[in-house]
Amino acid sequence: MSRRIYWLVPDLASARQVTNDLLLARVTERQIHFVGREGMDLSGLHVANVLQTSDVVRAAQVGLLIGGITGAAAGVAAAVWFPIVGETPQWGIAAVLAVLGGGFGAWASSMIGISTPSGRLRRFEGAIEQGQILMMVDVPQARAKEIEALLKASHPEARFEGEEPNIPAFP
Structure with a gap:
């Protein structure tokens, strides 16, 4: 069983650093997804796909x-x-x-x-429009608290936004 952890990071540099820390903690790149506002340059990050950003x-x-x-x-x-x-x-x-x-x-x-934004991400629309970047991390349930603690300790600029218990296996 997986959990999706949501974090808001203030900028691209912070998002890249968080990615590096997660990779060092043995979270694979395909488990990390980023969403930014329309037209934002997210190069170097694993951008969320249509299955994760739409309904x-x-x-x-x-x-x-x-x-x-x-x-x-x-x-x-x-x-x-x-x-x-x-x-x-x-x-x-x-x-x-x-x-x-x-x-x-x-x-x-x-x-x-496919053209309807995800209902799960509606609560983040305001922050994303202001330029923040939403990070979604899919981890096994047993590692969720460990990853949350790691990010809280090493990235005070990032804001924990909760977790979702039921993550489909394919998106």
Whole structure:
């Protein structure tokens, strides 16, 4: 189980130094993600990707659920009222339409979600717009307190902003 730790750092030099300290503490670069305001130069830092900065994953999950339910309902109606062969309902059409509806719903919703900023990052928008840099560190639960203590001791300019317990494995 991983935890995501949020920190706000005041500038690029501080962000680079924090990265170096984390690398020395055996936190890999792919576990460290940075978000800055639009157009900010974050060269030398591991910039957060679209999965971490948008609502694409949550939107796809909701679309899969709604599309699957809608497809299943349409499939049941088609199986009962419009049987393909004979008078008995063909329930396979319900399963096929549920899968197709879920796939279409996930795809359509993810197209919307990719352009929507992450709800998890909304609380940091003001600080990011003022020029601060958001750092997200994904660490095993057993190391979370150790990493927090390391950063608090070595970087008083950085501000701890909390942690999130449930981090998906893939983003």
